[in-house]
Amino acid sequence: MKRFIIICTMELKLFTREFFGFFFALVFPVLMLVLFGSIYGNTPIYPGADAKVMDVSVPAYSVMVIGVTGLMSLPLTLSNCKEKKIYKRFDATPVGKKNIISAQIFVNFLMTLVGICILIAAGKILYHIQIKGTFLSICICLLLSTAAMFSLGFLLTAIGRDLKSTNLLCYLFYFIMLFLSGATMPDMLFPDTIKKISNLLPMTHAVDLMQGAFAGESLTLHKMELLILGALTVICAAVGATLYSKKDWT
Amino acid sequence: MSQGIVQVENLNLAYKGLRAVQNVSFQIKSGEILAIIGQNGSGKTSTVECIEGLRKPDSGLVQVFGKDPWLHRSEIYKEMGIQLQEVEYPSKIRVEEQCRLFASFYERPADWDLLLTQLGLDKKRKQPIHKLSGGEKQRLSILLSLMGRPKLLVLDELTTGLDPEVRQNMWISFENIRKNGVAIIMVSHYLDEVEALADKILYLEKGKQQFFGTQQGFREYVKSLIPQNEWKDNYSLEKLYLMIAPKTTGLTMEGIL
Structure with a gap:
């Protein structure tokens, strides 16, 4: 356990030294919140609506944080370490690559939580956002959304032949989902065609689920999202693991 | 009495349609330095990766500290130090x-x-x-x-990239390490290094074992392969190796001018 903590501490330091992950997971979502907050304020999402713009933006931006760690930071770390044979070096120690990969997953999860906590704190302090959902239901939705995005990111590293192609896949998936899922701008603004595409994206379901959980909606209203994200987690992890078992780590 | 550290018998390994290692056998005891020599692609790194437990042999016996490195990797690494190529x-x-x-x-x-x-x-x-x-x-x-x-060190291209002074210091260091009973397997293209350090030599060519034995044994081996009028007792190991290694074509100016 002590050894795992040392590895995690090291991975945490490395995470904070990478500008992309650090900025886009911890700083950028708060900047977005402040930017859109300064434009719209915490007004109702439509006249007479109970929910306010910032109340729904915080859970949406939370998914943006999950997207950064799950679709960019973690997969690019995995792919980089594999390509540069960093895992091979760790495999030649009593610790092995599994411990390093576990630590990398843990640190990315931890930074997801930190990013979301910063976001919630900023929302509470600056815009007095209301979180009506229970801690448990938010945790369940957060864990499932994170598992789905991490699993998808893992699959992308398994599909990518090298760091370059994995980079391309990750950027493609991340930015398409970022702009079309409702994580950055409300999907109610989208035209019908874009809405149809949006409904096919896993991140859209994560946004809907998180917004529902924050709004205090019963999880039974989100069976479809739970099912889609759960299935995505299992399928991507299984296919990714199968593809990885055929890869040469040496 | 010296203790057997590594034992390899009839090691075979193929990948990507290539028979990288064919029927390689050798052993090394504590306090010994074994140098694995041969051209690029001769199977040196593949052989040591089997000893390191990083590759699973297709057939043959590989034992490190009496254990199969592929099955007991993390256990073996407590006593084995590795420098990868x-x-x-x-x-x-x-x-x-x-x-x-x-x-x-x-x-x-x-x-x-x-x-x-x-x-x-x-x-x-x-x-x-x-x-x-x-x-x-x-x-x-x-x-x-x-x-x-470690009690066993596996060094793949130990001094590549080091300047001559550091290389010489490194030789002294590894000589001292060996004196403390540590067995060393080194893959090297520097024959002066091999001559200075190695007790035993494993010479591979296209994955096949050409020679395994002492430095003196290697001299006898080369002597048996070349015409007697070409032989001189004071030849360096590098000279001897170049006499038997497969010849490669050099760069000609035709392709450049």
Whole structure:
């Protein structure tokens, strides 16, 4: 356990030294919140609506944080370490690559939580956002959304032949989902065609689920999202693991 | 009495349609240095990767400390130090952080602070690894291989990238390490290094074992292969090797001009 903590501490330091992950997971979502907050304020999402713009933006931006760690930071770390044979070096120690990969997953999860906590704190302090959902239901939705995005990111590293192609896949998936899922701008603004595409994206379901959980909606209203994200987690992890078992780590 | 550390019998390994290692057999005892020599692609690294447990042999016996390295890798690594041929570390990690991290992998790690000084890296301890020169990275790699106070060291291209002075110092260091009973397997293209250090030589060509034995035995082996009028007793190991190694064509100016 002590050894795992040392590895995690090291991975945490490395995470904070990478500008992309650090900025886009911890700083950028708060900047977005402040930017859109300064434009719209915490007004109702439509006249007479109970929910306010910032109340729904915080859970949406939370998914943006999950997207950064799950679709960019973690997969690019995995792919980089594999390509540069960093895992091979760790495999030649009593610790092995599994411990390093576990630590990398843990640190990315931890930074997801930190990013979301910063976001919630900023929302509470600056815009007095209301979180009506229970801690448990938010945790369940957060864990499932994170598992789905991490699993998808893992699959992308398994599909990518090298760091370059994995980079391309990750950027493609991340930015398409970022702009079309409702994580950055409300999907109610989208035209019908874009809405149809949006409904096919896993991140859209994560946004809907998180917004529902924050709004205090019963999880039974989100069976479809739970099912889609759960299935995505299992399928991507299984296919990714199968593809990885055929890869040469040496 | 010397204790057997590594035993390899009829090792075979093929991948990507290539028979990389064919019927290779050798053994090494504690306090011995074995040099594996041969051209690029002759199966040297594949052979050591089987000993390191990083590749699973297709057939044959490989035992390190009496155990199969493929099945007991993490156990064996407690007593085996490894320097890989091609390796990088996370680019933004600092030298001392990498050392501290590796030290945490072992129950009784080496005094890496002292090793940093001895290897001339003490002024680089705060430096991110990606800012080290090739030779400095190589020295760090050697340091990390010693971190677990190993009884067996496997060094793939030990002194590649080091300047002559550091190479000579490295030879002295490894001679001292051997005197303490550590067995060393080194893959090297530098025959002067092999001549200075190795007790035994394993010579591979296209994955096939051509010779295994002492340095004197290797001289006798070469002598038996070349015309007697070409033989001189004072030939260096490098000269002897070049006499029997497959010839490669050099660069001609026709392709350039």
